[in-house]
Amino acid sequence: MRLATLADGTPDGSLVLASRDGTRCLKAPVSNLLNAIENWDVLEPQLAALAERVEAGEGEALDPARLLAPLPRTWQWLDGSAFGTHGHLMQIAFGLPPVESERPLMYQGMSDRFYAGSADIPFLDEADGIDFEGEFGVILDAVPMGVTPEEAAGHIKLVVQINDWSLRAIAPAEMKTGFGWVQAKPACSMAPFAVSPDALGAQWTDTGRVALDLVVERSGQPFGHANGAAMDVGFPELVAHAARTRDLVAGTIIGSGTVSSPDYEQVGSSCISEVRAIEMIASGAASSPFLQFGEEVFMEARTRDGWAPFGTIRQKVVPA
Amino acid sequence: MRLATLADGTPDGSLVLASRDGTRCLKAPVSNLLNAIENWDVLEPQLAALAERVEAGEGEALDPARLLAPLPRTWQWLDGSAFGTHGHLMQIAFGLPPVESERPLMYQGMSDRFYAGSADIPFLDEADGIDFEGEFGVILDAVPMGVTPEEAAGHIKLVVQINDWSLRAIAPAEMKTGFGWVQAKPACSMAPFAVSPDALGAQWTDTGRVALDLVVERSGQPFGHANGAAMDVGFPELVAHAARTRDLVAGTIIGSGTVSSPDYEQVGSSCISEVRAIEMIASGAASSPFLQFGEEVFMEARTRDGWAPFGTIRQKVVPA
Numbered sequence: 212m213r214l215a216t217l218a219d220g221t222p223d224g225s226l227v228l229a230s231r232d233g234t235r236c237l238k239a240p241v242s243n244l245l246n247a248i249e250n251w252d253v254l255e256p257q258l259a260a261l262a263e264r265v266e267a268g269e270g271e272a273l274d275p276a277r278l279l280a281p282l283p284r285t286w287q288w289l290d291g292s293a294f295g296t297h298g299h300l301m302q303i304a305f306g307l308p309p310v311e312s313e314r315p316l317m318y319q320g321m322s323d324r325f326y327a328g329s330a331d332i333p334f335l336d337e338a339d340g341i342d343f344e345g346e347f348g349v350i351l352d353a354v355p356m357g358v359t360p361e362e363a364a365g366h367i368k369l370v371v372q373i374n375d376w377s378l379r380a381i382a383p384a385e386m387k388t389g390f391g392w393v394q395a396k397p398a399c400s401m402a403p404f405a406v407s408p409d410a411l412g413a414q415w416t417d418t419g420r421v422a423l424d425l426v427v428e429r430s431g432q433p434f435g436h437a438n439g440a441a442m443d444v445g446f447p448e449l450v451a452h453a454a455r456t457r458d459l460v461a462g463t464i465i466g467s468g469t470v471s472s473p474d475y476e477q478v479g480s481s482c483i484s485e486v487r488a489i490e491m492i493a494s495g496a497a498s499s500p501f502l503q504f505g506e507e508v509f510m511e512a513r514t515r516d517g518w519a520p521f522g523t524i525r526q527k528v529v530p531a
Numbered sequence: 532m533r534l535a536t537l538a539d540g541t542p543d544g545s546l547v548l549a550s551r552d553g554t555r556c557l558k559a560p561v562s563n564l565l566n567a568i569e570n571w572d573v574l575e576p577q578l579a580a581l582a583e584r585v586e587a588g589e590g591e592a593l594d595p596a597r598l599l600a601p602l603p604r605t606w607q608w609l610d611g612s613a614f615g616t617h618g619h620l621m622q623i624a625f626g627l628p629p630v631e632s633e634r635p636l637m638y639q640g641m642s643d644r645f646y647a648g649s650a651d652i653p654f655l656d657e658a659d660g661i662d663f664e665g666e667f668g669v670i671l672d673a674v675p676m677g678v679t680p681e682e683a684a685g686h687i688k689l690v691v692q693i694n695d696w697s698l699r700a701i702a703p704a705e706m707k708t709g710f711g712w713v714q715a716k717p718a719c720s721m722a723p724f725a726v727s728p729d730a731l732g733a734q735w736t737d738t739g740r741v742a743l744d745l746v747v748e749r750s751g752q753p754f755g756h757a758n759g760a761a762m763d764v765g766f767p768e769l770v771a772h773a774a775r776t777r778d779l780v781a782g783t784i785i786g787s788g789t790v791s792s793p794d795y796e797q798v799g800s801s802c803i804s805e806v807r808a809i810e811m812i813a814s815g816a817a818s819s820p821f822l823q824f825g826e827e828v829f830m831e832a833r834t835r836d837g838w839a840p841f842g843t844i845r846q847k848v849v850p851a
Contacts, residue, residue: 284780286604286643289713311707318710319639323606323780335677335776356851357655378776387631390638391711393609397777456655456698457717460604460643531676 212262213520214369214405216244217277224279228261228270229404233522235270237261244282244350244405249461251352251368262410278522280325280401281371282350282462288322288399290346290375290466291315291449293442297471300480300488304497305383315444315452318391320375322464326400328524332376333531334397334504340379341502341528344469345481345510347421347439348373349446350405354459363450364419366459370411372402372425372512372521373466379484379501402510402521411520419445421512423520425470427481428509429502434486435479437472439512481510502528532582533840534689534725536564537597544599548581548590549724553842555590557581564602564670564725569781571672571688582730598842600645600721601691602670602784608642608719610666610695610786611635611769613762617791620800620808624817625703635764635772638711640695642784646720648844652696653851654717654824660699661822661848664789665801665830667741667759668693669766670725674779683770684739686779690731692722692745692832692841693786699804699821722830722841731840739765741832743840745790747801748829749822754806755799757792759832801830822848 215236216224223243227236240257241247247254264270292298293315302309310316326332334341350369358366375396382395408415414422421439428434449465470481480486487497502508510524533551536544543563547556560577561567567574584590612618613635622629630636646652654661670689678686695716702715728735734742741759748754769785790801800806807817822828830844 284606286606287641292710307709310709312704314704316708316710317713319641319713321607321639321777323783324778333676339776356653381776384632384634386709388636389627389630389706389709389711390612390636391709393637393639393773394776453713456659456701456714457641458644463643 212258212407212410214244214281215273215403216279216281216283218279222284224283228258228265229273230265230270234273235265236273237265237270245285245462248350248352248368278329278403279327281403281405282325282401282464284324285322285462285464286460287463288320288466289317289453289463290320290468291317292468293444293449294468294471295443296473296475297469297485300471300485303491304484304488305386307383307386315449317449317452320396321398324398326398328400328402328522329526330400331527331529332400333529335531337503339381342377342379342483343508344375344377345425345427346373346375346467346469347371348464348466351450351459351461351463351465353461354450354454354463356454356456356458358451358454360447360451363454364447366450367408367419367446369405369407370415370421371405371464372510372524374400374508374510374524374526375466375469376400377482400524400526402524404520404522406520414514416440419447423512423514425481425510425512427479430506433479435481437470437478437481439467439470441472442467504528504530532578532727532730534564534601535593535723536599536601536603538599542604544603548578548585549593550585550590554593555585556593557585557590565605565782568670568672568688598649598723599647601723601725602645602721602782604644605642605782605784606780607783608640608786609637609773609783610640610788611637612788613764613769614788614791615763616793616795617789617805620791620805623811624804624808625706627703627706635769637769637772640716641718644718646718648720648722648842649846650720651847651849652720653849655851657823659701662697662699662803663828664695664697665745665747666693666695666787666789667691668784668786671770671779671781671783671785673781674770674774674783676774676776676778678771678774680767680771683774684767686770687728687739687766689725689727690735690741691725691784692830692844694720694828694830694844694846695786695789696720697802720844720846722844724840724842726840734834736760739767743832743834745801745830745832747799750826753799755801757790757798757801759787759790761792762787824848824850
């Protein structure tokens with residue numbers, strides 16, 4: 212199934228089932244996705260039945276202008292950093308020593324607002340080093356403390372595509388404190404459709420990875436198309452890591468971190484900082500600037516036959 | 532005014548105005564504190580009028596067994612570390628170099644659950660190094676991105692007392708990653724009453740600090756009574772730091788970090804790790820163990836005449 216949230220004046224919006232082609236929708240029997248995920252086992256069969264009906268041609272026209280993030284706010288956002296190439300390049304970009312850790316990397320970010328995939332994104336200052344990070348995420352039902360990765364896999368109910376906006380002029384200073392990021396990580400954006408693992412078919416792998424190319428463009432120019440399958444650890448391991456000492460509330464989103472590939476010369480990158488690190492390696496200096504006001508970011512994960520399960524992120528950076 | 536939340540089977544509980552002596556309460560004209568803080572400017576005069584009525588003798592008996600955290604869950608918890616002595620001693624305790632930062636230290640923690648001040652607190656493993664951290668916090672209405680400390684002060688609507696549970700065997704490894712804490716910071720606890728700054732009188736200082744001794748006991752033994760006035764930066768500065776690159780959602784809680792004093796030989800500490808660092812300084816080795824299952828933690832901020840505005844935290848550590 213493919214879920215979307217329509218603007219209705221409330222903070223959480225109205226949940227609908229969307230057709231695979233994105234043209235039609237049917238109202239869900241629950242007000243919003245946060246309520247749905249809190250009662251997923253009961254609702255899932257009803258939602259699946261509605262998904263079949265909308266696919267068979269029922270429903271009304273889906274107005275793309277009304278699409279919010281599928282989960283416009285939630286109680287918890289824990290973002291991993293599961294692509295080793297990204298971690299390696301970011302150390303170079305930030306001028307920091309290698310991260311010492313044998314465990315998955317993860318931080319807690321702001322979850323009270325996820326921007327719509329079509330929203331203009333306001334920032335106070337270009338000098339903060341405005342960057343995007345293309346990634347995948349999973350939405351969980353309630354997960355008890357101490358689950359194994361095998362148990363965690365069963366709590367992954369939906370998959371989403373995220374742009375984790377980042378401010379690179381602030382990030383290294385916050386990392387040096389050991390306290391993690393606050394100012395360097397403002398609100399993220401989410402592509403409009405949350406998709407069940409079964410609807411992704413073979414593109415949701417047995418090991419809990421999204422085997423899709425994430426196509427990224429910057430102001431109309433190709434930027435990257437790295438594949439989500441290259442995670443060093445899969446989502447089930449990230450979920451188990453997050454739940455090691457806490458119950459995870461229903462609606463928790465776990466992020467993959469920036470999609471990245473060791474073949475970056477062929478497939479490009481999913482954030483500007485990586486490109487700057489690659490430039491540093493090649494020539495000793497970064498030449499690609501961070502985003503300026505008015506620039507546009509496009510992100511779309513695609514199957515081989517061109518389907519974009521999560522829809523499209525297309526956003527302009529604007530002054531706050 | 533003094534607000535409390537009564538258990539009613541919903542996640543957010545029922546909001547009441549509590550008398551200064553904690554024996555009586557009157558139902559608030561809004562379902563819960565999260566809803567109240569979203570509409571504070573409209574509701575505040577009504578809440579203040581009810582607070583006067585409950586103080587004058589109206590209301591029903593307040594059942595202490597029904598008291599939850601005043602804000603049992605919220606969208607955002609950003610915890611500072613504003614007591615320099617605590618920071619200094621924690622570097623010694625963790626065996627880490629001094630934190631490099633000219634700005635306030637802050638991390639984002641889990642906000643989907645704050646335990647009641649009387650709840651048993653479940654942990655999986657004593658070997659994780661179970662510790663408490665006594666601190667103060669402030670609850671904000673909506674704060675726009677980029678506010679000054681002067682503007683931020685006006686958004687501080689309520690003051691609370693928090694026990695920030697911490698797992699010390701995990702914390703240094705997470706700090707070294709630069710990503711901050713996830714596993715080392717499970718859910719916090721909150722004392723039962725949220726108090727408006729005006730109700731604290733002179734104990735809420737002009738510079739936005741809580742000038743109260745925080746009395747801490749471990750399993751019935753005196754542990755500390757450091758004063759909240761010793762913050763290196765006040766709450767308004769912490770709020771402005773948090774809002775530098777993001778709007779702060781209504782209901783955001785900003786924490787002071789562990790209350791600590793350079794006079795620790797006289798006033799003791801508000802967490803075990805500090806005591807262990809002091810032992811290391813004195814004798815080269817820490818001797819105080821972290822908490823074992825069955826131990827009890829007591830925390831109560833008190834005025835000179837013995838009033839405890841936030842009520843009492845008294846909790847037992849139990850196996851999950």
